[in-house]
Amino acid sequence: MSNPWIAVGALGLVSVLVPLGMMAASALIRPTVPEQGKTAVYESGEVPTGNTRIRFNIQYYMVALLFVIFDIETVLIFPWTVIYRDAVSQVGLTKALVPMLVFIGVLVVGLVWAWRNGAVRWVQPTTSDRRQTET
Amino acid sequence: MLQTLQISGTAALAPTLVLGVTALLLLLIDSIDPEESSSALLSGVATLGSLVALAAAGAILVATGGEPQSLFQGQLVVDGMSLFFTFIFTSVTTLVTLASYDYLKEFRYKAEFYTLVMLAATGMTLMASSNSMATAFVSLELASLPSYALVAFLKNNRGSVEAGLKYFLIGALSSAVFVYGISLVYGVTGSLQFDAIASELGNTGEGLVGVLGVGILMIIGGFAFKTASVPFHWWAPEAYEGAPAPVSAFLSSASKAAGFVIAFRVFTVAFPQSTVGVDWVLAFQVLALVTMTLGNFAAATQENVKRMMAYSSIGHAGYVLIALGALTGSANQAFVLGAGMIHLVVYGFMNTGAFLFIALAEYWGVGRTFEDYNGLAKQAPVACVAMTVFLFSLAGLPIGGGFLSKFFLIAAAVEAATIGTYVLAFALVINSALSLFYYSRVVKAMWIEDPVGDFEVGGYPTGLYAAIIVAAVATFLLLPALGLFTNVAVDAAASMIQ
Numbered sequence: 001m002s003n004p005w006i007a008v009g010a011l012g013l014v015s016v017l018v019p020l021g022m023m024a025a026s027a028l029i030r031p032t033v034p035e036q037g038k039t040a041v042y043e044s045g046e047v048p049t050g051n052t053r054i055r056f057n058i059q060y061y062m063v064a065l066l067f068v069i070f071d072i073e074t075v076l077i078f079p080w081t082v083i084y085r086d087a088v089s090q091v092g093l094t095k096a097l098v099p100m101l102v103f104i105g106v107l108v109v110g111l112v113w114a115w116r117n118g119a120v121r122w123v124q125p126t127t128s129d130r131r132q133t134e135t
Numbered sequence: 136m137l138q139t140l141q142i143s144g145t146a147a148l149a150p151t152l153v154l155g156v157t158a159l160l161l162l163l164i165d166s167i168d169p170e171e172s173s174s175a176l177l178s179g180v181a182t183l184g185s186l187v188a189l190a191a192a193g194a195i196l197v198a199t200g201g202e203p204q205s206l207f208q209g210q211l212v213v214d215g216m217s218l219f220f221t222f223i224f225t226s227v228t229t230l231v232t233l234a235s236y237d238y239l240k241e242f243r244y245k246a247e248f249y250t251l252v253m254l255a256a257t258g259m260t261l262m263a264s265s266n267s268m269a270t271a272f273v274s275l276e277l278a279s280l281p282s283y284a285l286v287a288f289l290k291n292n293r294g295s296v297e298a299g300l301k302y303f304l305i306g307a308l309s310s311a312v313f314v315y316g317i318s319l320v321y322g323v324t325g326s327l328q329f330d331a332i333a334s335e336l337g338n339t340g341e342g343l344v345g346v347l348g349v350g351i352l353m354i355i356g357g358f359a360f361k362t363a364s365v366p367f368h369w370w371a372p373e374a375y376e377g378a379p380a381p382v383s384a385f386l387s388s389a390s391k392a393a394g395f396v397i398a399f400r401v402f403t404v405a406f407p408q409s410t411v412g413v414d415w416v417l418a419f420q421v422l423a424l425v426t427m428t429l430g431n432f433a434a435a436t437q438e439n440v441k442r443m444m445a446y447s448s449i450g451h452a453g454y455v456l457i458a459l460g461a462l463t464g465s466a467n468q469a470f471v472l473g474a475g476m477i478h479l480v481v482y483g484f485m486n487t488g489a490f491l492f493i494a495l496a497e498y499w500g501v502g503r504t505f506e507d508y509n510g511l512a513k514q515a516p517v518a519c520v521a522m523t524v525f526l527f528s529l530a531g532l533p534i535g536g537g538f539l540s541k542f543f544l545i546a547a548a549v550e551a552a553t554i555g556t557y558v559l560a561f562a563l564v565i566n567s568a569l570s571l572f573y574y575s576r577v578v579k580a581m582w583i584e585d586p587v588g589d590f591e592v593g594g595y596p597t598g599l600y601a602a603i604i605v606a607a608v609a610t611f612l613l614l615p616a617l618g619l620f621t622n623v624a625v626d627a628a629a630s631m632i633q
Binding site: 112 | 159162163165166167169
């Protein structure tokens with residue numbers, strides 16, 4: 001009768017009952033003072049303008065994508081630079097340097113392709129488009 | 136085999152490297168002048184790249200005799216099995232890139248198309264070589280992500296985009312299931328490498344068998360997505376119908392084979408039936424039975440040829456699953472696995488060919504239903520002969536390699552001599568008979584029916600025709616020449632099972 005899952009189940013039950021009990025208790029005890037300020041989106045007093053459905057310029061998507069690529073590149077290059085000196089003395093220059101050059105080379109090919117295909121060309125919206133996005 | 140040479144390190148990965156370099160080369164060519172992409176140049180480079188990869192795989196197989204070469208501390212392994220499947224992937228890729236020369240003429244983003252095909256092929260060859268759960272997952276994603284983009288390649292076509300989105304969502308779900316399964320197996324065994332998992336399995340405690348079983352089931356789910364078998368099969372009709380037909384050919388042949396090779400390796404190397412304590416053979420028997428029956432019955436009710444072919448490819452996934460479902464202790468295990476591999480080779484040619492014929496029909500602007508194919512043989516007899524060979528070979532008539540490979544599957548299942556495998560062999564026969572019905576509907580439409588309206592085919596595109604005829608000749612020649620592959624396949628399977 002000492003199934004450890006009983007304890008796990010009991011823990012789960014308690015972890016549901018405690019917050020529910022606290023919410024129920026405070027709902028019974030606390031005074032209700034309805035006030036307009038409480039229903040505002042930002043209780044700090046900032047008045048929200050417009051609704052939540054704003055249209056972003058799609059070109060930010062490309063920028064974000066390029067950022068992610070370079071971010072990950074940095075993450076992978078950084079530890080390599082830290083151990084580079086030790087690696088050269090242990091396995092030689094070729095084995096330490098060439099794999100990273102290949103990696104960067106692959107990324108450069110991708111970047112050149114994206115650049116040539118206009119990934120970083122910022123298209124100015126025409127006036128009629130701009131009005132549409134801002135309202 | 137001449138002699139067993141030691142091919143060192145990365146040279147054994149030559150097919151994968153060639154495919155990857157070709158993809159980069161295509162990007163560079165496109166960077167020179169993105170607006171004016173030359174169909175002949177891009178298609179030529181892609182086809183050449185996959186042919187070189189094909190030759191490299193053959194050369195390595197001859198040089199090493201299928202001896203396993205362990206790379207990167209056992210993360211990858213190049214052996215007979217991986218080279219055999221590399222042969223399938225590269226030949227399908229060659230056919231697809233050759234056929235796309237005409238199909239893509241009017242489209243703008245040709246270089247991207249070929250690059251994505253090459254990258255997916257790279258991922259598939261890497262899947263065939265991966266020897267640890269980590270590399271298996273990464274290479275599965277490398278094969279899948281370009282496929283999602285390829286399915287949605289017709290950016291302005293609602294069907295294509297919808298198909299791409301569905302394929303992506305189901306793919307993401309099944310990848311999540313797969314990686315969760317990997318984590319459970321890792322939790323039980325403490326290692327990711329296949330052989331290490333197998334040796335740890337003996338030491339698992341009593342209480343962990345359940346966790347292991349759930350993990351294995353989830354991993355089966357991941358493979359079911361890649362091979363388009365139940366329960367993750369329903370993306371296939373949508374994706375194949377919406378995608379450009381060469382992409383459907385690529386996905387339904389090469390991508391499916393890639394799912395099977397990794398499934399074969401995981402379940403024979405990492406979870407050998409003798410030590411695992413979880414009866415995955417039974418799971419595969421049920422899946423094979425349900426998949427082949429569902430695929431064939433659904434195909435019989437279709438009005439759209441491409442959709443019919445999609446369901447038929449689900450049915451064929453069910454046939455190949457017999458190779459895993461019949462791996463019982465009583466079976467001749469090398470022969471069972473070898474039969475599945477041989478069916479995938481033949482299927483690679485005949486199914487690619489059939490989808491390329493549909494690509495030809497799309498190129499001509501023929502409609503999508505059976506009636507639209509009426510009287511096509513009067514206009515294009517050569518292509519229709521090829522299509523007839525593909526369809527009858529798919530059904531299992533002795534006109535192409537499909538007859539022998541199905542026969543091997545039946546023989547392997549019967550030889551295992553358990554109730555489950557007898558049922559599978561019986562179901563294969565029944566389903567093949569049913570499939571003959573719907574395949575011959577296309578043949579009847581092409582050869583016997585009269586055309587509905589006046590229709591003139593618009594030219595005879597060289598690339599598409601060449602690819603279709605090569606596939607048809609290969610399908611036909613595989614009937615007498617299958618013996619060549621049988622030995623290689625059975626040897627490769629035997630060396631993996633040990």
